[in-house]
Amino acid sequence: MPEKIGELTDLQTLATFNIGNNPSYSTIRELENLNSLTGALEITGFDNIKDPDEAKKFNLENKNKLESLSLEWSSGRQYTQNEICQVESAEKVLESLRPSENLKELIMRSYPGRHFPAICSRGASFRGLDSVILDGCFNCKEFPDLSQLPFLRCLSIRKMSHVQKLVTSKFTRIPNKKKTPKQPTKLLKPHTKNITDKSQQTKKEN
Numbered sequence: 598m599p600e601k602i603g604e605l606t607d608l609q610t611l612a613t614f615n616i617g618n619n620p621s622y623s624t625i626r627e628l629e630n631l632n633s634l635t636g637a638l639e640i641t642g643f644d645n646i647k648d649p650d651e652a653k654k655f656n657l658e659n660k661n662k663l664e665s666l667s668l669e670w671s672s673g674r675q676y677t678q679n680e681i682c683q684v685e686s687a688e689k690v691l692e693s694l695r696p697s698e699n700l701k702e703l704i705m706r707s708y709p710g711r712h713f714p715a716i717c718s719r720g721a722s723f724r725g726l727d728s729v730i731l732d733g734c735f736n737c738k739e740f741p742d743l744s745q746l747p748f749l750r751c752l753s754i755r756k757m758s759h760v761q762k763l764v765t766s767k768f769t770r771i772p773n774k775k776k777t778p779k780q781p782t783k784l785l786k787p788h789t790k791n792i793t794d795k796s797q798q799t800k801k802e803n
Contacts, residue, residue: 603627609635609662616642626654637665637702644670644709647686649693658695658722665728666696667704684709684736691715695722702728712739724748731757738762 602608602623608631617623625646628634646652657666670687688710696703703726705713715723728751729743738761743749 601627603630606630607633609633611638613639613641616640616645618642618645624654625651629654629656632656632659633662634660635662635664637667638663639667639669639704641669642671643668643690644683644687646690649689652690652693655694658697661697661699663697663700665702665704666700667706668708669705670707670709684711688712688714698722698725700725702726702730704730705732705734707733707735709736710734711736713737713741727751729753731755733757735759 602611603626611631611634614628615623616625625640657663668691687708691708691710692714694715700723703723708731724746725748726746727748729746729749730751730753731737732753733756735756736759737757738759740757740760740763742763743752
């Protein structure tokens with residue numbers, strides 16, 4: 598990345614930003630004051646952010662004109678038990694992000710976390726999303742409760758074969774007021790279009 602790009606506070610278009618793995622490279626702090634960015638932004642090397650406080654320097658909540666955000670971690674593989682610290686670090690970093698309500702699309706590639714805490718949180722600012730793309734999240738064990746995204750229209754899932762359960766919360770349940778007979782609890786589902794699991798589709802074709 599160009600040196601001192603963070604000083605271009607009126608910059609409106611930045612297609613890709615790469616986060617380096619040592620102090621001589623660009624850090625997420627470079628984006629702190631670039632609040633005029635519009636359209637789509639792709640950030641690669643997101644695994645080089647180790648501290649949630651560092652991720653907050655992104656200042657995402659004040660980037661009101663940003664509509665699409667793509668986050669890419671470098672390692673698209675399944676982590677071992679000995680690497681659990683890296684997994685937990687990625688989860689905490691993601692949890693620290695607070696996007697503007699104007700963000701419409703979120704793309705995550707090779708995210709190493711076991712779950713998606715920011716998306717699952719009730720009242721989180723990710724609720725304005727109408728498109729979610731999850732690609733190569735090999736370590737994911739719990740699929741997020743997307744009923745918390747009321748405007749969701751497009752969901753694309755690829756290479757997430759280790760998912761074990763669908764996360765639900767008490768906020769998605771419709772209580773049954775009748776004591777007898779007991780009825781199974783219903784779950785609210787987001788109204789979605791174009792929902793695909795490309796990894797499953799590939800298996801069927803083969």
